[in-house]
Amino acid sequence: MTEQAVTRIQVGGTEGSDPYEVLVGRQLLGELPGLIGRAQRVAVLHPEALAGTGEAIREDLAAQGYEAIAVQLPNAEESKTVEVAAYCWKALGQTGFTRTDVIVGVGGGATTDVAGFVAATWLRGVRWIALPTTVLGMVDAAVGGKTGINTAEGKNLVGAFHPPAGVLCDLAALDSLPVNDYISGLAEVIKAGFIADPAILDLVEADPQGARTPAGPHTAELIERSIRVKAEVVSNDLKESGLREILNYGHTLAHAIEKNERYKWRHGAAVSVGMVFAAELGRLAGRLDDATADRHSAVLESVGLPLTYRGDQWPKLLQTMKVDKKSRGNVLRFIVLDGLAKPTVLEGPDPAVLLAAYGEVSG
Ligand SMILES: NC(=O)c1ccc[n+]([C@@H]2O[C@H](COP(=O)([O-])OP(=O)(O)OC[C@H]3O[C@@H](n4cnc5c(N)ncnc54)[C@H](O)[C@@H]3O)[C@@H](O)[C@H]2O)c1
Ligand SMILES: O=C(O)C(=O)C[C@@H](O)[C@H](O)[C@H](O)COP(=O)(O)O
Ligand SMILES: [Zn+2]
Secondary structure, X not given: OOOOOOEEEXXXXXXXXXXXXXXXXXXXXXXXXXHHOOOOEEEEEEEHHHHHHHHXXXXXXXXXXXXXXXXXXXXXXXXXXXXXXXXXXXXXXXXXXXXXXXXXXXXXXXXXXXXXXXXXXHHHOOEEEEEEOOHHHHHHXXXXXXXXXXXXXXXXXXXXXXXXXXXXXXXXXXXHOOHHHHHHHHHHHHHHHHHOOHHHHHHHHHOHHHHOOOOOOOHHHHHHHHHHHHHHHHHHOXXXXXXXXXXXXXXXXXXXXHHHOOOOXXXXXXXXXXXXXXXXXXXXXXXOOHHHHHHHHHHXXXXXXXXXXXXXXXXXXXXXXOOOOOOEOOEOEEEEEOOOOOEEEEEOOOHHHHHHHHHHHHO
């Protein structure tokens, strides 16, 4: 029997944080005890959709002598609330969770964002491990230590930088992912292509149908390349004092759309529209060439991601964008491209230019 290949990508070790590894492969659960280490108690946080997986992991850990509990969260964005975080804190308190105990977040980006946030806040910080089960979780959310929840005012407005102790990306998990959720994750893959690694765009453009399925010929390469982009950035700027902002490409408008849709749109779908907007903004600001700007719509559409949003919503979206985390006082700031893989910041664009860029999105 041939041994399955496992790719190991190093992250961090800067700004006082411990370095950790992102593993990509199959059948990675055997790595979990090594990451859990000397903890006595383990809480496995999982979404409703992965109740069976969460319970199986709990049973496995219990059989190895850990006091393991499974904590079920709502699916998707409904889990990113202070009420759900409080429910988790209660479960930890009732289990007698101490500073040497460990949280395992198994699920998509929403689940790992909450699991990381609960880990960051419980006893002012306990260790946690991410087991991402979506494309988006593997290539983006589980890596880099941004954890958080939403508030009524907007997306991810409360959170902490709290890197995981390790990330296990088991590609087999993607087989059960609904196709819309799979495609949503491709938005962050394509984002990594535009901001840093154009080979990603070449791979998607060469076979858009293959990119839409876990059985595609380049699935592992697309995921690994995207993780390397994220790992490189967060290893150099964990707390977003500068460089890390490039990972927010397309997100200023995306987060406003998500709030406007009461979080019923998937994050990746909103990021897709947000990147079309950011590309047009870059073009109108005289930074980005036409060919690269047009490439955005073409590649995003080729995998089935949306390009447009409702024209009449602009005033509300603009209002929401003012509390984007990249804003400074009254100055709105956007990530745009100076060219392919040349991300930069555009500060305080003229409101007329913003509206004109939104014209590309609203048709
Ligand atoms: N922290 C970060 O750096 C970061 C980066 C990017 C995105 N995010 C966040 O990630 C979230 C989006 O994550 P997502 O796209 O993974 O969506 P998600 O976590 O909402 O998951 C989508 C749906 O798929 C289900 N699911 C997850 N894995 C499954 C599987 N293997 N099989 C079947 N169903 C499965 C979930 O229960 C949910 O219903 C957003 O909240 C976004 O803000 C965070
Ligand atoms: O890791 C980052 O930094 C990112 O910006 C990655 C984004 O894809 C992600 O959606 C992140 O959660 C957005 O962060 P926020 O600070 O704008 O809430
Ligand atoms: Zn994102």
